[in-house]
Amino acid sequence: xxxxxxxxxxxxxxxxxxxxxxxxxxxxxxxxxxxxxxxxxxxxxxxxxxxxxxxxxxxxxxxxxxxxxxxxxxxxxxxxxxxxxxxxxxxxxxxxxxxxxxxxxxxxxxxxxxxxxxxxxxxxxxxxxxxxxxxxxxxxxxxxxxxxxxxxxxxxxxxxxxxxxxxxxxxxxxxxxxxxxxxxxxxxxxxxxxxxxxxxxxxxxxxxxxxxxxxxxxxxxxxxxxxxxxxxxxxxxxxxxxxxxxxxxxxxxxxxxxxxxxxxxxxxxxxxxxxxxxxxxxxxxxxxxxxxxxxxxxxxxxxxxxxxxxxxxxxxxxxxxxxxxxxxxxxxxxxxxxxxxxxxxxxxxxxxxxxxxxxxxxxxxxxxxxxxxxxxxxxxxxxxxxxxxxxxxxxxxxxxxxxxxxxxxxxxxxx
Amino acid sequence: xxxxxxxxxxxxxxxxxxxxxxxxxxxxxxxxxxxxxxxxxxxxxxxxxxxxxxxxxxxxxxxxxxxxxxxxxxxxxxxxxxxxxxxxxxxxxxxxxxxxxxxxxxxxxxxxxxxxxxxxxxxxxxxxxxxxxxxxxxxxxxxxxxxxxxxxxxxxxxxxxxxxxxxxxxxxxxxxxxxxxxxxxxxxxxxxxxxxxxxxxxxxxxxxxxxxxxxxxxxxxxxxxxxxxxxxxxxxxxxxxxxxxxxxxxxx
Numbered sequence: 204x205x206x207x208x209x210x211x212x213x214x215x216x217x218x219x220x221x222x223x224x225x226x227x228x229x230x231x232x233x234x235x236x237x238x239x240x241x242x243x244x245x246x247x248x249x250x251x252x253x254x255x256x257x258x259x260x261x262x263x264x265x266x267x268x269x270x271x272x273x274x275x276x277x278x279x280x281x282x283x284x285x286x287x288x289x290x291x292x293x294x295x296x297x298x299x300x301x302x303x304x305x306x307x308x309x310x311x312x313x314x315x316x317x318x319x320x321x322x323x324x325x326x327x328x329x330x331x332x333x334x335x336x337x338x339x340x341x342x343x344x345x346x347x348x349x350x351x352x353x354x355x356x357x358x359x360x361x362x363x364x365x366x367x368x369x370x371x372x373x374x375x376x377x378x379x380x381x382x383x384x385x386x387x388x389x390x391x392x393x394x395x396x397x398x399x400x401x402x403x404x405x406x407x408x409x410x411x412x413x414x415x416x417x418x419x420x421x422x423x424x425x426x427x428x429x430x431x432x433x434x435x436x437x438x439x440x441x442x443x444x445x446x447x448x449x450x451x452x453x454x455x456x457x458x459x460x461x462x463x464x465x466x467x468x469x470x471x472x473x474x475x476x477x478x479x480x481x482x483x484x485x486x487x488x489x490x491x492x493x494x495x496x497x498x499x500x501x502x503x504x505x506x507x508x509x510x511x512x513x514x515x516x517x518x519x520x521x522x523x524x525x526x527x528x529x530x531x532x533x534x535x536x537x538x539x540x541x542x543x544x545x546x547x548x549x550x551x552x553x554x555x556x557x558x559x560x561x562x563x564x565x566x567x568x569x570x571x572x573x574x575x576x577x578x579x580x581x582x583x584x585x586x587x588x589x590x591x592x593x594x595x596x597x598x599x600x601x602x603x604x605x606x607x608x609x610x611x612x613x614x615x616x617x618x
Numbered sequence: 619x620x621x622x623x624x625x626x627x628x629x630x631x632x633x634x635x636x637x638x639x640x641x642x643x644x645x646x647x648x649x650x651x652x653x654x655x656x657x658x659x660x661x662x663x664x665x666x667x668x669x670x671x672x673x674x675x676x677x678x679x680x681x682x683x684x685x686x687x688x689x690x691x692x693x694x695x696x697x698x699x700x701x702x703x704x705x706x707x708x709x710x711x712x713x714x715x716x717x718x719x720x721x722x723x724x725x726x727x728x729x730x731x732x733x734x735x736x737x738x739x740x741x742x743x744x745x746x747x748x749x750x751x752x753x754x755x756x757x758x759x760x761x762x763x764x765x766x767x768x769x770x771x772x773x774x775x776x777x778x779x780x781x782x783x784x785x786x787x788x789x790x791x792x793x794x795x796x797x798x799x800x801x802x803x804x805x806x807x808x809x810x811x812x813x814x815x816x817x818x819x820x821x822x823x824x825x826x827x828x829x830x831x832x833x834x835x836x837x838x839x840x841x842x843x844x845x846x847x848x849x850x851x852x853x854x855x856x857x858x859x860x861x862x863x864x865x866x867x868x869x870x
Binding site: 371 | 795833847
């Protein structure tokens, strides 16, 4: 975590850089260097916990995840905040060190995420190979057919390396990889005209819906998160980070916006309730139903996007940047998890595999489900704390030897 | 009594390596696989079945399904065979024939295309077990729903009653197969087309939670599968009798 906070140590340098930035790039404004935006970390940490819980078999904790109370879920939060922090960090790098260096840094980051994805795939392979050889219940002969891909490692593994073969629960990182891969282009455009970039992104989203663009997957089907559609959230996050949020502040503080958001969130809550209590279903007018369904997650349905916007607007309004609670030790675990999102995300996916495995090997009772979820979250927190401690002490010793471009990847844990 | 069953349990555990767990447990406590009413209640009626039984015509049931509609035995111990035996007993003297059309490794779309031919035999009721292959191949859930809708409509147009049966609850493969979109879509189609849904997933989940069956078991034996299929046959027969509003007591 060579983070924004650490950079305050060099205020003079940073200030100079900032001055240069303002002259060089009138199109976008990067918020002055301040303390790390803890709200982002907090909500990204929350998103990571929720994604972990959603990846486990349903249990009591599943009822606490936001997807049960509205259209959008933790994935939206994760992608938006990733866009925001990535633009914040690499946008600054692009203005300071130029397009080429910033691109190189971003590509290095993409490589890290790719390696993480392949590592998770290896763990997945190990787990299911074990299950395949140790489990021959005749009741499930058909379901075991899913292991058939093990018979063709030549194809499957190559397809996995090409990101086309993705097992269950391994869809977010490939999306993230593709989005990050296009980040240099996005930032470069933003540097030129931020609003035009956002408009282009909206246009691509519209074209995706109109002409049904998608990426195919192996052995069939397509990407569970369509990058052509989900880029909208990522670019929107980047746009907000590069001054858009400030320019929107008048809209965000207006009470009209607030009421629209509240009404929309309530409406979406009511609709979600009809999924869990079908007897309420008849209350929903048929015409609304026909217009609304299906609410498509693959292509980031407009209703989901709007739901996320409403949530975000209300959050920003009622949770000020300087809310003292952000410093409270109770929220510390969440914030720490959010600050090391790649590591914790991967750990979460791994723990979800491991959790399934424990439930399968030991016992699948409700209490065990609960225990697995809770211990998973505790492990994630402990790991986040450990990484943070390690980076902190590593940075300390590094600053003694004073490595110049030390902040090459301050987004290392951050984006 | 308690210590006795404990001793038996201990012995079985010891012998688990060479003997099958299932028969020993079956002796101590016959498989109670009760299904809560809400899992078998359906607002949709099986009118064709009701008419056939009331008129004393033979009840021809066709089960269309994939591999999970069979187990590796030849003695009719898979659920279609059990269904036939149980219905024959309960609906006596109405003749009941259950036949199985096995369509292994076919998606709902591929199976639906064969319905025109299948219904030429004029079955009274078609039990369509589907979803597993689609979930394994992660077919687009919207396409899946379209295919199931098409299939159900084709069957209804041909004048047969339809029961939809969804996936098995398979805890071991949950990391690899994600059943929920397919379960949701089948529920939706069942509601829209007014067709009873035999919620095999929820029922097996319930049995597993209640401890009736240990579906996590890595047992290689066939006994567990036989008992589960017997219970599935029982539950399915109850669903059919209830949805056709038949009172077996009157029939006897």
